[in-house]
Amino acid sequence: MGGLGLMFFLLGMSPGFYVPALTNLLSERGFDSMVVQWAWLSGPVAALISPLCVGALADNRFSGEKVMGWLGLISSVLLGGAFLVLDLGCPAWVFLVLMFLCAIISAPMWSMLASISMAHLRSGEREFPLVRLGATFGWAIAGLITSFVLNADGTVxxxxxxxxxxxxGGFAAFYLPSTPPPGRSRSWRTLLGMDAFRLLKERDHLVFFSVAALWSMPVAAFYMWAPKHLAELGDTKASATMALGQVSEVVAMVLMASLMTRFRVKTLLTLALGLSVLRYALFAWSGMDGTRTGLMIGISLHGFCYTFFFITAQLFLDRRVPIEMRSQAQGLLALFSGGIGSLIGTIAVRQLYDFAVVGEHGSWTSYWSILAAVIVMITVGFVALYKGVAPSNPSR
Incomplete structure (x- = not known):
């Protein structure tokens, strides 16, 4: 467990340095909301392209730890290059191209590491949330270092x-437990990850993946625009403030070990959706009273929202999907949530920002209120449509 936890720590620490700072960094360099949108679109576009294919290769051709290692090494060079050209004052499109390439290479790393972990843990439902805590600590520590040690909330x-x-992290990945491919298929359909779409034939799978995509749309606004709202309210250490979400994530991860054995998947997913509504309602409150109180409380709920949805989702797939398709299933989740949902969401929340905040149609209050209302509708649809029926081809 120690090596897996360390790998999660490094994997979470990397985006923890720059993701909360990205919008404010680009804004301070004079880029408008369109450049911010394109920078944030790199992840969703990448999630449409690489996680499913890379997951299929790991299921059928290459050892998982070797795939992880090479993804980490290549993406680190591209990520460093992206911020170097930004530092040198190159045109925005050069930065964006490198960010897109980096995202395409690195996008499968989260789902790959989840699959590797579950292949080696004796009890995924009890042990995986504890191992996954490494990423939470890494992200939180990076945010604190960015604000209080490096003073880099607005710098490259x-x-x-x-x-x-x-x-x-790329070098460390090569020392993960050996994870040879469990499958033997050599067909192009399988190697491109197309077999994973068969999971959508199950009603609950279809509802689950659809809700993951829909929920990711309003959630795209969290790291993209919450730091901007904080900065407008006078918070000069927004990266550190955003780390409050990781503090609650620690609590949520510890609770997950027992919650997954006591409650139905539907209950935990519904709880995550409900807390997401409350989070944005609190953000809207900050928009009304002009203080950071609602924002800080809402950010503190992020860990519960994220953990109760995505960690439940990953364990749900590991429980229901055949072993030879588990990396592909995790890749399919990345495609629906981090790809389709986040892609549409990133564009939509930027347009809503221009309308509500820049255009002063209710400003931040209406911005967050509209997003909260969207999640309410998603929650109602999930509760009505998800039945919790056992799969016709159970994995165990």
Missing amino acids: VSGYAAAGVRLL
């Missing part, structure tokens, strides 16, 4: 730090 230093940690 946060990007350089992220690239350095990613490089270290």
Whole structure:
């Protein structure tokens, strides 16, 4: 467990340095919301392309730890290059191209590490949340270092730090437990990850993946625009404030070990959706009273929202999907949530920002209120449509 936890720590620490700082960094350099949107679109576009294919290769051709290692090394070079060209004052498109390439290479790393972990843990439902805590600690510590040690909330230093940690993680991945491919297929359909779409024939799988995509749309606003709202309210250490979400994530991860054995998947997913509504309602409150109180409380709920949804989702798939398709299933989750959902969401929340905040149509209050209302509708649809029926081809 120790090596897996360390790998999660390094994997979480890298984006923890630059993700919370990205919007404010680009804004301070004079880029408008369109450049911010394209920078944030790199992840969703990448999630449409690489996680499913890479997961299929790991299921059928290459050892998982070797795939992880090479993804980490290559993406670290691209990430460092992206912030270097930004530092040198190159045109925005050069930075964006490198960010897109980095995202395409690194996008499968989260789902790959989840699959490797579950292949070696004796009890995934009890042990995986504890191992996954490494990423939470890594992200939180990176945010604190960015704000209080590096003073890099608005500088490219946060990007350089992220690239350095990613490089270290790439080397560390080669020392993960050996995870040979469990499958033997050589068909192009399988190697491209197309077999994973058969999971959508199950009603609950279809509802689950659809809700993951829909929920990811309003959630795209969290790291993209919450730091901007904090900065407008006078918070000069927004990266550290955003780390409050990782503090609650620690609590949520510890609770997951027992919650998964006591409650149905539907209950935990519904709880995550409900807390997401409350989070954005609190953000809207900050928009009304002009203080950071609602934002800080809402950010503190992030860990519960994220953990109760995505960690439950990953364990749900590991429980229901045949072993030879588990990396592909995790890749399919990345495609629906981090790809389709986040892609549409990133564009939509930027347009809503221009309308509500820049265009002063209710400002931050209406911005967050609209997103909260969207999640309410998603929650109602999930509760009505998800039945919790056992799969016709159970994995165990």
